[in-house]
Amino acid sequence: MTDSFVPAERARLALPRRGLMLIMSSPSGAGKTTISRKLLEAEGASLAMSVSVTTRPIRPTEVDGRDYHFTDVPAFRRMVDEGAFLEWAEVFGNLYGTPRAQVSAGLAAGQDYLFDVDWQGAQQLAQAAGSDVVTVFLLPPSVAELESRLRGRGTDSEEVVRGRMDRARAEMSHWSEYDYVVVNDVIEDCFAKVQTILAAERLKRTRQTGLVDFTRGLMA
Ligand SMILES: Nc1nc2c(ncn2[C@@H]2O[C@H](COP(=O)(O)OP(=O)(O)O)[C@@H](O)[C@H]2O)c(=O)[nH]1
Numbered sequence: 001m002t003d004s005f006v007p008a009e010r011a012r013l014a015l016p017r018r019g020l021m022l023i024m025s026s027p028s029g030a031g032k033t034t035i036s037r038k039l040l041e042a043e044g045a046s047l048a049m050s051v052s053v054t055t056r057p058i059r060p061t062e063v064d065g066r067d068y069h070f071t072d073v074p075a076f077r078r079m080v081d082e083g084a085f086l087e088w089a090e091v092f093g094n095l096y097g098t099p100r101a102q103v104s105a106g107l108a109a110g111q112d113y114l115f116d117v118d119w120q121g122a123q124q125l126a127q128a129a130g131s132d133v134v135t136v137f138l139l140p141p142s143v144a145e146l147e148s149r150l151r152g153r154g155t156d157s158e159e160v161v162r163g164r165m166d167r168a169r170a171e172m173s174h175w176s177e178y179d180y181v182v183v184n185d186v187i188e189d190c191f192a193k194v195q196t197i198l199a200a201e202r203l204k205r206t207r208q209t210g211l212v213d214f215t216r217g218l219m220a
């Protein structure tokens with residue numbers, strides 16, 4: 001018997017880890033939906049999108065429980081009173097909230113969550129969840145490119161595009177409140193940078209809850 005090992009036969013070491021909350025914001029049209037989708041696809045089950053509760057009417061393309069948990073105002077208010085939300089807000093006359101229970105249990109079990117929220121939601125989540133939160137802000141490479149992406153998406157009328165462009169400047173002024181800022185120029189480059197951020201944050205000592213026992217074992 002030798003003490004050498006065959007790498008392929010060696011069990012992978014996976015230390016228990018606390019999950020994180022990756023919050024991605026950007027001015028509308030800078031690419032947060034595109035980057036979020038790519039990230040969810042690449043990461044599989046290890047990264048889940050948090051599904052919000054809303055009182056907004058369901059749209060024909062939406063699925064209850066996938067896009068949102070749809071509910072009515074009295075039920076939403078009851079959830080607010082019960083402290084069921086990590087944060088909630090009224091947007092365009094409808095109520096939206098991030099349910100606390102699913103995220104709290106998931107984080108303890110090592111599940112990471114992705115949030116696609118604006119700067120106000122990011123601030124509220126950071127306040128509610130502290131060191132579990134990692135915030136990323138995406139910027140467009142130029143104002144002209146932002147406008148061209150909004151038009152190219154083809155989902156909004158001319159008036160809506162102009163409204164979104166007006167709001168973009170105000171949204172961009174919040175860049176310095178984020179942990180990371182990435183310019184979304186070439187999509188694959190931006191995606192690689194966001195994936196690197198996620199990989200590094202997962203390795204943070206404070207998230208690796210299994211290190212205490214592991215190092216104790218090494219030093220025993
Ligand atoms: N604070 C907060 N905002 C949310 C939540 N879920 C969605 N929103 C925001 O509500 C706004 C409207 O979303 P939605 O009804 O899906 O309309 P859309 O922007 O046309 O897709 C967006 O700005 C979302 O970022 C949530 O759980 N909390």
Ligand SMILES: Nc1ncnc2c1ncn2[C@@H]1O[C@H](COP(=O)(O)OP(=O)(O)O)[C@@H](O)[C@H]1O
Nearest residue numbers: 028029030031032033034149153184185186187
């Ligand atoms: N790096 C990029 N280069 C070119 N087009 C992009 C890039 N990132 C996103 N887009 C396109 O720009 C449009 C807006 O992106 P989207 O992800 O919907 O933005 P947001 O969710 O921030 O509003 C979409 O049509 C998308 O395909």
